[in-house]
Amino acid sequence: MQTFFVLIKCALGATYSTAEAIMSEIEETSEVHSISGEYDLLAKFYLSHERDTGRFVTDTLQQIQGVESTYTLVAFNAFT
Amino acid sequence: MQTFFVLIKCALGATYSTAEAIMSEIEETSEVHSISGEYDLLAKFYLSHERDTGRFVTDTLQQIQGVESTYTLVAFNAFT
Amino acid sequence: MQTFFVLIKCALGATYSTAEAIMSEIEETSEVHSISGEYDLLAKFYLSHERDTGRFVTDTLQQIQGVESTYTLVAFNAFT
Amino acid sequence: MQTFFVLIKCALGATYSTAEAIMSEIEETSEVHSISGEYDLLAKFYLSHERDTGRFVTDTLQQIQGVESTYTLVAFNAFT
Amino acid sequence: MQTFFVLIKCALGATYSTAEAIMSEIEETSEVHSISGEYDLLAKFYLSHERDTGRFVTDTLQQIQGVESTYTLVAFNAFT
Amino acid sequence: MQTFFVLIKCALGATYSTAEAIMSEIEETSEVHSISGEYDLLAKFYLSHERDTGRFVTDTLQQIQGVESTYTLVAFNAFT
Amino acid sequence: MQTFFVLIKCALGATYSTAEAIMSEIEETSEVHSISGEYDLLAKFYLSHERDTGRFVTDTLQQIQGVESTYTLVAFNAFT
Amino acid sequence: MQTFFVLIKCALGATYSTAEAIMSEIEETSEVHSISGEYDLLAKFYLSHERDTGRFVTDTLQQIQGVESTYTLVAFNAFT
Amino acid sequence: MQTFFVLIKCALGATYSTAEAIMSEIEETSEVHSISGEYDLLAKFYLSHERDTGRFVTDTLQQIQGVESTYTLVAFNAFT
Amino acid sequence: MQTFFVLIKCALGATYSTAEAIMSEIEETSEVHSISGEYDLLAKFYLSHERDTGRFVTDTLQQIQGVESTYTLVAFNAFT
Known part of the structure; x- marks a missing residue:
């Protein structure tokens, strides 16, 4: 499994x-935390090794309202 | 009580x-100061321990005109 | 009274x-909070109107170990 | 429990x-990841509610070689 | 008198x-200089002590076209 | 006369x-103000037209303790 | 041949x-990688020596949807 | 003559x-270079001493499409 | 194979x-380019999938004089 | 000829x-200007096409006291 985090504005x-949309709509989501500081959310995802992290961020995560x-x-x- | 400050642009x-809207519309407000520098306001809030600070900032403070x-x-x- | 805040690294x-040194050694201190983010402390001070805030920061606060x-x-x- | 993350250079x-020192010497550590980008590590900690996060970061985490x-x-x- | 400077983009x-508008429309203006660097103007103002600098910047200076x-x-x- | 300002850390x-050293040791100084924000001083100088501002900053101002x-x-x- | 890289947001x-558009529409493209961090893509191009890199970036790359x-x-x- | 450079986005x-517009429409232009890095152009201008550089940048250069x-x-x- | 780039100051x-040291002492190096801009080098490496990129950067690349x-x-x- | 500029702190x-050292010790120097802003000097160099700009900056310019x-x-x- 690939582990990665995404800071989200x-x-x-x-x-x-x-x-809530990220948790409910994206099954690869492990955790989402609202956080202090410059960004609003810190999310943790698991992807199987052959999956392309960049495409996941672009085509799935960045499509969330x-x-x-x-x-x-x-x-x-x-x-x- | 949780104490936290928010720098506001x-x-x-x-x-x-x-x-004035923050003071009058948000009862959890302790102080608001107009300040010099990059941000315009420094506000201080008190929330009871079980309250979620992130949700307060998002659903209450960020809704202020x-x-x-x-x-x-x-x-x-x-x-x- | 003049009110001002200082972010401290x-x-x-x-x-x-x-x-602790700021609280115990500087009587003009109102509050000191350890905070999240880029700076470590947010301190609040009161100075009487005729006092020079800049000199206070330089000659008193910045002398603290x-x-x-x-x-x-x-x-x-x-x-x- | 309080959850918080620390980006570490x-x-x-x-x-x-x-x-490795953070994992072995600090029992409150949940996870440590070496990460890409500007910082080197992202660590996740759990502290019981009455504990002071700031003091933990200063007196424990920042003491690690x-x-x-x-x-x-x-x-x-x-x-x- | 309070003296303060404002960097203006x-x-x-x-x-x-x-x-020119700042000079002609704001009587508290002492000097305005067009300057090199990241900002375009450096303005110097004098306000009587009881006046609120923040309100002046917000309600007067920031209203200038x-x-x-x-x-x-x-x-x-x-x-x- | 050339007018210029220098932000000083x-x-x-x-x-x-x-x-105080800038005021007493540099005759071209018009004003020096201790200021809030990222820099500590804002100084204003007048130089006659034929003088080289860059050399003045380097050879005179930057030599001040x-x-x-x-x-x-x-x-x-x-x-x- | 001139070699150069372009970080793309x-x-x-x-x-x-x-x-995909950069790869298919621009023949001078050697490689394109989706990357972690502040930018989204790192692209590598080869141009013959007499070609103007700046014009290529402006008139070709920056025209890509x-x-x-x-x-x-x-x-x-x-x-x- | 006054010499100055302007970094242009x-x-x-x-x-x-x-x-091309800067070269053809502004006679005070000495050189314009398309450059690598954060800005797109580096331009060099000569103005006679009595001219106001700031006004030139504002009223002439910044008017260029x-x-x-x-x-x-x-x-x-x-x-x- | 994992592909990654490292910007090096x-x-x-x-x-x-x-x-030259990176090229000669690190066999996983594919290319090293001296580049314009804020960093000095852009290096490209290939690591087999099971290798830890973070450890490689820390224990190998960062050890280079x-x-x-x-x-x-x-x-x-x-x-x- | 290759033309390039270097901002120097x-x-x-x-x-x-x-x-003065850059002018007298480096024959490839076309112009050096002391400038306002974040950097201190803007230098312009000409190198013949086959020369390596990066090596020139590293091995010649950066060796200047x-x-x-x-x-x-x-x-x-x-x-x-």
């Missing part, structure tokens, strides 16, 4: 509706 | 009407 | 000792 | 030793 | 008409 | 001694 | 269609 | 037409 | 010796 | 000595 006043911009953080290694 | 020329962007500073500890 | 690992940089937010108006 | 060439700077993202709400 | 091609954004520099002390 | 805790960095704002036109 | 949700902004990195030397 | 896809923003670099001294 | 005056900071761009998809 | 107080950092602007086309 939402339309003003739409952070929570956007987070309320998503204004995304910054992908690829997780190279998990120290659990 | 207002629509051009709307800083004071926005501040004149609020253009917000940057939440969570206060971990108050040294009074 | 502290030496790594010294945020809390710095906050652990203070690495400061960004002063002058409060023009308090909407209480 | 490490000393050059010390990302992995720092990550190799940690150069930290940016705390408080998680207001988890949409699981 | 003007609409493209409107720097000089904006400067051609003003797109402002960054207020409060002058704490003048070394003349 | 000072060594921590040295803003006022630096300002406490000056850490400078950002020159050339004033093209004064609307007095 | 695409319209939200259009990264892959933009990449979905390209919002470009940052050209000229490759001075390839260490293969 | 152009509308997407309009860099070359803008450059395709110019989106400008950053003026005043040349204090030429070491030829 | 080198010690002043050491760009070319650093590039002259490397001051790195910014990893993970390539999700290559449109060749 | 100099050690505090060393702008003019650095500029007083040069602290450089930002190369490649000139794609000159509109003279």
Whole structure:
């Protein structure tokens, strides 16, 4: 499995509706957190190895109503 | 109680009407100051512990006329 | 009374000792909060009108052990 | 439980030793990921409600060898 | 008297008409300079002590045709 | 006469001694103000037309004890 | 041959269609990668020496549907 | 003669037409180069001493079709 | 194979010796280019799928003499 | 001939000595200007086509006493 995080800027006043849409409409979503700071959401996704992370962000995540911009953080290694 | 501050950018020329709306329409407001620098307002809020700060910022503060962007500073500890 | 806030960056690992020093050594301090985000502390001060805010920040606040940089937010108006 | 994430910049060439130290020396650690982009690590922590997140970051996390700077993202709400 | 400076970004091609409007329409104006660099104008104002600088910037300066954004520099002390 | 302004960052805790040195040691100084925001001082200088502003900043202003960095704002036109 | 890279920001949700258009419509394209971080695509082009890189970016690349902004990195030397 | 440079951001896809317009329509232009990096053009102008550089940038250069923003670099001294 | 790019800032005056060291000492290197702009080098690497990109950057690339900071761009998809 | 510009940050107080050294020690120098704004110098160089601009900046320009950092602007086309 590939693990990656995406910092998401939402339309003003739409952070929570956007987070709920991401959880309900995208099955690859592991967690979504509304966060303090410059971005509004931090989301964690799992994709099977052969899947293309970039296409997923573009064709799935960025199609969600309320998503204004995304910054992908690829997780190279998990120290659990 | 949770204490947190929000730096607020207002629509051009709307800083004071926005501040007055925040004070009058949002009971959780403790203080609002018009400030120098990059942002226009610094507001301080108190929420009871079980309340969700992110939802408050999104569903209440960001709905106020004149609020253009917000940057939440969570206060971990108050040294009074 | 003049009200102003100062965002403070502290030496790594010294945020809390710095906050305690500001509270105990500077009588003009109203509140100090450790905060999330780019800065470590948000402090609120009251100075009598004739006092020079700049000199206070330079000669008093910046002399506290652990203070690495400061960004002063002058409060023009308090909407209480 | 409080959930929060911290973006961590490490000393050059010390990302992995720092990550391992965080995992082994800090029991509140849930996950640590080495990540692409401007920061080197994204760490997730759980603290019991009465604990002070700021003090934890300052007195525990920032004391780990190799940690150069930290940016705390408080998680207001988890949409699981 | 309170002295303060405001860095002003003007609409493209409107720097000089904006400067002239500020001089002619705002009696508290001491000087306005068109400047090199990121901003277009540097203006100096004097307000009597009881006046609210923030309200002046919002309700007077930001109402001038051609003003797109402002960054207020409060002058704490003048070394003349 | 050439008019120009210089935003000056000072060594921590040295803003006022630096300002006093600039006033007393540099005759071309018109005004120096300690200011809020990212920089510590805003200074205004007058140079006769044939003088080289860049050399003045480098060989005179930057030699003053406490000056850490400078950002020159050339004033093209004064609307007095 | 001149080698250069261009970092490309695409319209939200259009990264892959933009990449495919660049590959199919621009014969000078060597590679296009969707990437993590602030930009969406990293593209590599070869132009014969007499060609004008700037004109190519402006008149060809920036005409592709979905390209919002470009940052050209000229490759001075390839260490293969 | 006054020498100064202006970094110019152009509308997407309009860099070359803008450059040609600057050359043909503005006689004070010495050189215009399309450049790599964040800006699109670097232009060099000569103005007689009594002319106001700021007004020239505002009333002449910024009126050229395709110019989106400008950053003026005043040349204090030429070491030829 | 995993493809990724790394933007590299080198010690002043050491760009070319650093590039040569990367080419000769790191077999996973595909290309290294000295580039214009804020960074000095753009390097392309191939790692087999099971390898950890983060560890490679930290334990191998960042150990090369002259490397001051790195910014990893993970390539999700290559449109060749 | 290749034309390119380099924005140069100099050690505090060393702008003019650095500029003079660049003029006298580097024959490829066409012009050097001390400039307003964030950088201290703007230099213009001509290199014959087969020369490597990156190596020139690294091995020649960055070796000059007083040069602290450089930002190369490649000139794609000159509109003279």
